[in-house]
Amino acid sequence: MPRETKAAKSARAVEVCRRLDQKYGPVECFLDHESPFHLVISVLLSAQTTDAQVNRVTPELFRRWPTPADLAAASPAEVAEVIHSLGFYKTKARHCVECAQTIVTDFAGEVPHTMRELTSLPGVGRKTANIVLNVSFGIVEGIAVDTHVNRIAHRLALSPKTHASEPLKTEQDLLGILPREYWRDVNHQWIRHGRDTCTARSPKCEGCVLEDICPSAHLA
Structure with a gap:
């Protein structure tokens, strides 16, 4: 051929x-979310896990910690209890808290709008950044x-x-x-x-x- x-x-x-x-x-995006922050966390959680599984745990997650400041103040152990049905939940729980802390300390509590800044967040790689930029901000980087x-x-x-x-x-x-x-x-x-x-x-x-x-x- x-x-x-x-x-x-x-x-x-x-x-x-x-x-x-x-x-x-x-x-439409398959992950349920109401803000760019919720989407960042949802995509972070979706690694090696189905979107349906993520959508089952995020309502309680975001009820308890709806904003970056709220999640930044949580302990990884608390978050792990809520998302324990997901694969690699302990690592993901740590990344969720660290990601929220970085958004609060480095970006004044607002999810950043660039590939470089998004990929500086703990647990956020290029795939996650592409989805957040595309879905939340209408920015197409890749x-x-x-x-x-x-x-x-x-x-x-x-x-x-x-x-x-x-x-x-x-x-x-x-x-x-x-x-x-x-x-x-x-x-x-x-x-x-x-x-x-x-x-x-x-x-x-x-x-x-x-x-x-x-x-x-x-x-x-």
């Missing part, structure tokens, strides 16, 4: 975005590559197999072939597609809107 040129790959990636946009339209986006990018051969375990490299691959105007909707639309059709196990390739442009579908 001939090697795909970058131009051809870019055109195929754009077509992927066009088809998924046609199928799903605007997709693409949030979670497990669904990463899986789809590699099944579609839009990123080399050698990058499959490195989401940051996958993001750079996608940014390199997708025009900026497509970045905003990739995360939520691709997550939706990953949950509905391109599942981790037994993907529903037959009848998928991407079947004819997905190399993996031809191997299924």
